[in-house]
Amino acid sequence: MRTSTSDKPDKGERLRQMIDREARRAGFDAVAMTTPEAIPQAPARLAEFLAEGFHGSMGWMAETFARRAAPKALWPGVRSVIVLAMNYGPEEDPRELQAMPERGAISVYARNRDYHDVIKGRLKELAGKIVAQAGGDVKVFVDTAPVMEKPLAEAAGIGWQGKHTNLVSRQFGSWLFLGTIFTTAEIAPDQPETDHCGSCRACLDSCPTNAFPAPYKLDARRCLSYLTIENKGPIPHEFRTAMGNRIYGCDDCLAACPWNKFAQAASEAKLAARDDLLAPKLADFLVMDDAAFRTFFTGSPVKRIGRDRFVRNVLIAAGNSGDRALIGPCESLLDDPSPLVRGAAVWALSRLMQPADFAALAARAETEDDAEVRREWDLAAGQPQTIGEHV
Template sequence: MAQAEGFDAVGFAPADIGQIPGNRLQDFIALERHGDMDWIVEKAAWRRHPQALWSDARTVIMLALNYGPETDPLAHTGKADRGVISVYAQGRDYHDVIKKKLKRIARALLKDYGGDVKVFVDTAPVMEKPLAAAAGLGWQGKHTNLLSREYGSWLFLGCIFTTLDIPPDTREEGSCGSCTACLDICPTNAFPAPYQLDAKRCISYLTIETRTHIERDLRPLIGNRIYGCDDCLAVCPWNKYAKHARELSLEPKPELNAPKLADLVTLDDAAFRALFAGTAVKRLGRNRLVRNVLIAIGNGGNSEYLAIVKPLLSDASPIVRVAAVWAVGRLADIVSYTRLRDEFAEQETDDAVLTEWKLSEGDFNESAG
């Protein structure tokens, strides 16, 4: 059934997976590595163990869908005029695609074997990666993501909780050995140690999850990544064994493979919704995407973008205005910067934007010093 639905791997884990994953979750929260993802804290009691979420669950069926790219996902990194969108988000929203597949399998399971089921795809407090490892689909690598001998780092995960008792598969005992490629490539040093992630420094968190301004010291490290980051996944040596995705239902959009920053920064809400309809990016919202694009433009350092950045200094969203001020500080000379500051800062009412004007001016003073 899983293969018929396009999944590449399936495994079975006991719903009782012990206390270790939950204890690691608590450590993660205690160290405040979750940033402003408050839902992790609020639902931690459910997340720490499958049977805390559903006490009747006896087995977790883990399914994996390969989304291995055909081209190098890092090919456009650092290009000043292009933005990089994570491979998984260049097509239809995987939540929608995979959940429909899981529901069809769950219905067939109920029909043939009875019991009860619940399906999840990143939509409930479930620790999919420890469960996938327990089901024999792979192991968590030093980058904390699931690694597979057959598919490398490129797997979507979905799960079916069931009241049926199904014999579990053997846990995968993989190894990263002495390799630290994923840790070494991380632009923001988001890994305090192997197998540990500080989400607050992760580019995927910064460009997708955080709902406010991105810290100034991290902005230059983001480069031209405007939605997510594939660096730690893409450099994993296990990817040499990975197969290209055979499941095409995510329907990648060519226009989302390294789109032009100049086209994205001018999007209004309607144009944003039209371009990203049906994709995971749409859930980000226009303001946060434009924030990310402005940071990429600032990092590109091309002063020709000043003309299209200028109108965003009076954008309705403070999140956009802060990023626009920062971009101007990276693109303009001191004369142009001062002229724009005098024009826009006087009418500014938001404290964060006013602070950004002052800090960006300080950047010029430091450079002069």
């Protein structure tokens, strides 16, 4: 008997079934659809964020505002937006590492290969299959492009933007990488997710630098992820002690989310952490020159901030560690070619050394030709020295 055409999936349904199947095969844990018109509130929220100056030195956010504000502004031809998510949940609570001040805490997302490269390759593979089946055109984006992925993910139903401004999922908590495929194909959208934060303030209260002026608002200028990654200058003095041993990023607000109890750790086939980045010794990083840094962090997102900024971060952590065994490596960095490193070394030594011993180093300041480093010497000489204080 001939099957009625009404019993067969139509072209749109077949495309959706293929996308779901191939996305899972590519390693994505969630996939959902939305429309380019689904985030009308996003431009106003972004404009407010920029007007408050919360973006700090990230001038590219203001420069790309027009394209970032709406998907059709970025690509007028887009008709559907496919949002994909990959779980990177850790095996343990990353905050436990704060009890080991002689070791460095690297944000969970940065403990393996650069996720931008991993996800973009898989997005391109899936996009090619979409074109092969549906025709038309596609564009793929990871978060280096001017796309407001988190509002789109909320509109597609993958999760909601929590009070920490990151995406929260009932299945994966706060541990999701996001990517998008813009397509000219017409695909039925999914239902948006609703906010399930309720009265919870766990993420807000966990921030060591009070970077949330209000729920759902982040002042990046106070955020340790911004300060250790995007910030090109010295770590501001007011945040150094609070930084503790966080040498690249900060996971506190993510790790505090109660929805994480439903999240599963990422499988080894996806983005399992490198063993040597789970609890690395600060001492090992203090002796890294540029070549050693580049070799050690090949393929890692840490590599993009460069050796000088990274060692700056490690020196602040060393100063917070109370580990006097780090005095020697820190002192050797007073002669580093980078003023950024030399200045951080001054601060670290002022925290680790006995006041009389540190005072004996003051002669080094007389030959210093960088004004910012001289300022570090002056501030260190005028402040009381606290041995072993750390967060």
